[in-house]
Amino acid sequence: MTTLPTPTSPAAGSAERGHSPAPAPPPARFTGARILSDGIPQVFLIAWGLLVVLPMLWVLISSLKTNREIFTSPFGLPETWEFGTYVDAWQTANIGRFFFNTVVVVVCGVLLTLLFSSMAAYVLARYEFPGNRFIYYLFLAGMMFPLFLAIVPLVKVTQNLGLYQNLVGLIIVYVAFSLPFSVFFLTAFFQSLPKELAEAAFIDGAGHFRTFFQIMLPLARPGLISIGVFNFLGQWNQYMLPLVLNTPKDDERSNFLLTQGLADLALRTRYESSATSVAEMFAGLVIAMIPVLAVYIVFQRRVEEGLTAGALK
């Protein structure tokens, strides 16, 4: 990653920023003042870094300890490294299966959210019709609803539609609950896109559908990436909805998601299911975290660029 942001004219499009090879930046001068003025923020940054890393390190080490060690010497090293906790967590928490379920739900959920929210947002942003504002604010209101209020009737709705305890139902509900924020975000985005392109497309004889899919959607890519990342994180960590709507179908809990599996491990620490039950929970956490962290690190740049999007202007 040697490329640095290129000087571009303020008028240049956002998409090009930070990609073309850059001339070397002005070298930093290590004067006394520089060291001082960088040193103070560095102390601050390192302090927060420790605040983040130490508890994580503690989780990592604790995942290899017995319950007894965790309670008697919470910050000591384990006497024997109990790597078996990872095997136990994997097996009892059925993490492989839950991981697969989660990927299916989140990938479908995010894609469908993108499709539906961009459709609604596009129409709301670019077409005048009676009730437009009403529908827009109706969607917006959804951002404010406390989930509590809806949860009991929601279970009933999904049961009546045969969507209870299955992943398809979860996907649909995820999409529905992701709509308010996504529509809000994308409406602003579509409004900020230049009108001229769509006009030109119409003049060329393109219909509304073609204009949307071939012109507007590609233009909206940065916005879609942003909202996609938002929804990915939100749906990946979603806990309440699956817990209510996706209760275990069988003894293997074959329909569970990762967050449910972890919560199950967490609950088991309230009882002593084994001599290493606390460690198993942490081991499960580590197993579940690694892929997400890996994805984040690999795509870090892209995530940040995606979040950028310029849509919030």
Place this chain on the structure above:
Amino acid sequence: MTNRRAYPGFDRREFLRRAGFLATAASATSLLGACATSGGGDGSTTATPKPTSSNVDARNPFGVDPKAALDVVIFKGGFSDEYAKYHESMYQKRYPDATVKHLGTQEITAQLQPRFVNGTPPDVVDNSGAQDMDTATLVTQGQLSELSQLLSAPAWDISGKTVQDTLAPGSLDPLTFDGKVYGIPYAFNINGLWHDQKLFTDNGWEVPKTWDAMMALGEKTKAKGLPLWTYQGQYPGYMLTVFNAMVQKHGGKDVIKNIDNLEDGAWQQDSVRAVAEAFFELKSKGYILPGTASLSHTQSQAAWLQRKAAIIPCGSWLKSEMKSQVPADFQMSITPSPSLDANDKFPFEAIPNTPTESFLVPSKAKNVAGGLEYLRLMLSKEGAQKFAELTFTLTIVQGVHDEQEHDPVLKSSLATLTAAQKVERLDAATYGTWYRPLVEEAEAAIGVLLTSSLDAKGFVERVQKKADAVKKDPKIKKFTR
């Protein structure tokens, strides 16, 4: 955390499970116009199982169909479900052609409510834990088998006795409704105070039988640099249980009955004040492990096992909940809560009878006979001993645990129980299940009394105020006993 009635420890999951259950209930009861009542029948009949095959004899008193599958759902909490797997293997041995389906879960309600609604409940349910179903509702809706047939059947492996004969007297009371028994509370739970007998023996300390002795012990432990007491800080309910027992022992059954019945000034009765004064002493004399209020139940129990405090209150499940953390030379022992003074109406030995793990046989189950048979084998000597061996907790089956004294915890429980059975039993306080808002306030207040700014007078006034409010609240249904 096995005894949820006594120590409700709600968490987010429980909320969600209950939410799921509520919705199920809602859809089944046409809330808000949705018409979705399912399952045939008016639900008011109490099924009495008919023998399903002709080979009824002493060995198979319910006429179990040897080929019929058996569906068992077990609450997998502090006792885990290993004991149930053993019971299932016993069933399998007797009926090799039957398949036994097992589900161990913590979410009884979420798992089973839809099955009850759809008329396909399992054959055996261990209705326990934080997410248990309301037994009274199940009974009034005719969902449970009445168990007289089981109780009059010959015991599995104790010759010459019926099942009823083998059970501890009064143990079925909690699941008796209008004189009929609808479930078996299997585990004989004892709530009391735990200590490490080794620590006590090494220091020449006696288990305090009166509050004065308790305070004297507090001085002695303090001299050794050891706080007398800790408790499950974030769950002051454990202390409320001790409180209830001490109040009843001091003032007699009526005192607690008045509290249960929300009589005016019930919390201002002399015995209540006196025990509150005693509890205040624990704080004012500095006998409570500093920082206790901040600890979770496992943290405080771990501290006690590390000998950082001499005494902790808990139910029988303590060892099962903490087993890997018990040091090798630690001698966990349970005793009743102390008498307040010489005027106590009950002797020191008296304990409240609080069995847990409710085993039910749903009346609409496919294999009711098999379910009854499963309960019968659970109540066998073999089944009960296995449970005690695996969970360090006695069962309600009498006499069978005497030979299991090699486990010090069981030995201690048994000694406490044997002594208690020679004297009158304490009533279980029922305001905890009847009026949750009251018990929540009492728990919070007792926490403040023990660690923060309330004194005995303030405690009594605060709880009385809540009791008055509950009494006046039309939203809360009232009971009396």
Place this chain on the structure above:
Amino acid sequence: MRKGRVPFIITFLAPPLLLYVVFVLSPFVQGIQISFTNWTGFTPNFDYVGFQNYTALIGDSAWWHAVTNNLKLLIVIPIVTLALALAFATLLTRGGTGGTQHGLAGQRLYRVVYFFPQVIPVVIVAIMFQFIYSTQSGLLQQTLDFIGIDLLELIPNGPLGNRDFILWAIVIAAVWSTVGFYMVLFIAGMQQIPREFFEAAAIDGAGRVRMFFHLTLPLLWGHVQVSLVHIGVGALDMFALMSVMARNGVSADYGGDVMATQLYRTAFALNSQFGYASAMATMLLGFSVLLAVLTFRITRRERLEY
């Protein structure tokens, strides 16, 4: 021109709207409906009781205690989270170096590390902090011991046992787990600001602080606004953390009780007063809407285009 406009609008709007109405709106409407009943949640019976639940709620001091706690959270959490996230984002991008570098040394590593807490489920964050705050040699206690401070003297009864501190103990956990996310969001926004702006500002002699307030913040305002709403809605909830760390708000004499925990207990623990709990939830909804409207009103300002 633009024929087929109406069918197009309907085709594009109907599916999302249908989903939204069926799975989001209708359950909420039913929830509001329940708030006018005395339903217990355990029996088929309920009666409509008019505004009885609401009048009871207005006189319920425990409820207002919870509302007050939420207000405290609503003021503190957004300020602390935003301040930290903005500071980190600034230091790790061009603005933090006075416009001369890509960010302070080590910025790549910091960006990865600071994001860590975001991938831990909240329930586990809560359990972790229970161990950190433990008064039986928790991380905090040991650290304080190291510098000669007695935790229990500083905070009697410990962080989670002290009525006046428990709320802030949980706020720390909340901030810890979310700062990284907003930092990443702001970094993304800042990277979009053309480099010449910073260079020009540097030539004009603007220091980092001035650069932040006069350049970075105004250009980032849209991000800040959305984040505020997000954090605010979160501060009105807080259920997950409170439920584990404060035992659903009951711990330490209700020191950590918030609206969400109280309505949960009312619905499921306190004699199943489901209608009453729904009234609480409906009022919470009212607060949320008010909050959103206020946020947008207060933070509305000229947007800078670049």
